[in-house]
Amino acid sequence: MSAPRSAPTVLQIVLGRRLALLREGGGLTAAEAARRVRVAQTTITRMEKAETSLKWVTVKALLELYGVERAETEDFLALAEKANAPGWWQGFRDVLPNWFGVHVSLEGEATQLRTYEPQLVPGLLQTKEYAHAVLAAGLPRVTPDVVERRVSLRLRRQDILTRTRPAPPHLWAVVDETCLRRAVGGRAVMAGQIEHLLEMAELPNVTLQLCPFAAGLLPGGFGPFTVFRFEIPELPDVVCIDTLSRGQYSEDRAEVALFREAFDQMTTYALPIGPTKEFLMDVRAELAR
Numbered sequence: 001m002s003a004p005r006s007a008p009t010v011l012q013i014v015l016g017r018r019l020a021l022l023r024e025g026g027g028l029t030a031a032e033a034a035r036r037v038r039v040a041q042t043t044i045t046r047m048e049k050a051e052t053s054l055k056w057v058t059v060k061a062l063l064e065l066y067g068v069e070r071a072e073t074e075d076f077l078a079l080a081e082k083a084n085a086p087g088w089w090q091g092f093r094d095v096l097p098n099w100f101g102v103h104v105s106l107e108g109e110a111t112q113l114r115t116y117e118p119q120l121v122p123g124l125l126q127t128k129e130y131a132h133a134v135l136a137a138g139l140p141r142v143t144p145d146v147v148e149r150r151v152s153l154r155l156r157r158q159d160i161l162t163r164t165r166p167a168p169p170h171l172w173a174v175v176d177e178t179c180l181r182r183a184v185g186g187r188a189v190m191a192g193q194i195e196h197l198l199e200m201a202e203l204p205n206v207t208l209q210l211c212p213f214a215a216g217l218l219p220g221g222f223g224p225f226t227v228f229r230f231e232i233p234e235l236p237d238v239v240c241i242d243t244l245s246r247g248q249y250s251e252d253r254a255e256v257a258l259f260r261e262a263f264d265q266m267t268t269y270a271l272p273i274g275p276t277k278e279f280l281m282d283v284r285a286e287l288a289r
Helices: 010-025 030-037 041-048 056-065 070-084 088-092 098-109 128-136 144-161 187-200 253-269 273-288
Strands: 112-117 170-176 206-211 225-229 238-242 247-250
Touching: 010 041, 010 056, 010 070, 010 098, 030 041, 030 056, 041 056, 056 070, 088 098, 088 144, 098 144, 098 225, 098 238, 098 247, 112 253, 128 144, 128 187, 170 253, 187 206, 187 273, 206 253, 206 273, 225 253, 238 253
Parallel strands: 112 170, 170 206
Antiparallel strands: 112 225, 225 238, 238 247
16 A cells, blocks of 8 residues: 555646546446446546556556557556655655645646745745744644644645756746745845746746835736646646635636736836846845845
């Protein structure tokens, strides 16, 4: 039995959807498929929705029922075993809420991340000291040990931006000037954070834009959100809308399109890449006085 996971891997989500498509292509309901392979209907539906691990014997029986050729079946079963392997973030189950496990899983497989932050520097761009200050001030209050574990998790997430295989995702972040003016952790912490943003902005897969106060009210700029894009056909764009207690995920095309439009419009209100770096250097100079 595989170790319990706080969230499904993206590959498990993809294979679950492929099973659903194969079943529907064969004209079978979940109840009919379950009866034919002699398992509970919930076993079928939960695997299709990535709510449980992909059970090898059941998956094999389903693929035979759906008329999948032997070679394709073997490939599918090999992928199922890979999908059931816990993601690296499972080592942080003690401090990782289930909803955020989904975020980390999507983040690791996305080819493009578009994120807007009105209050804080995006987690993928935070320094250790800045992250510590943010997480220590979060609600509900937690012990210092938990804060340290969550800081370690946040720093580990950032590895995706500098990895070589697979290719790193393109992070396009639009941040409000508030993120630079709010004294998180004190003057020294903010100086280090600004320096880090300048360094990260030099990466070829990172686009950073600042929305200055002078830009006025931004369209759609009422709360933080991230739009994930994937190369996998079974995975449409997903938007995560952050709230105080959790992230809300949606694949609804109309809703995702609304957030994509909001992001696109905000990029026109924000400073271009060059002026954003100049603004950061000005803030760095102010903090050094």
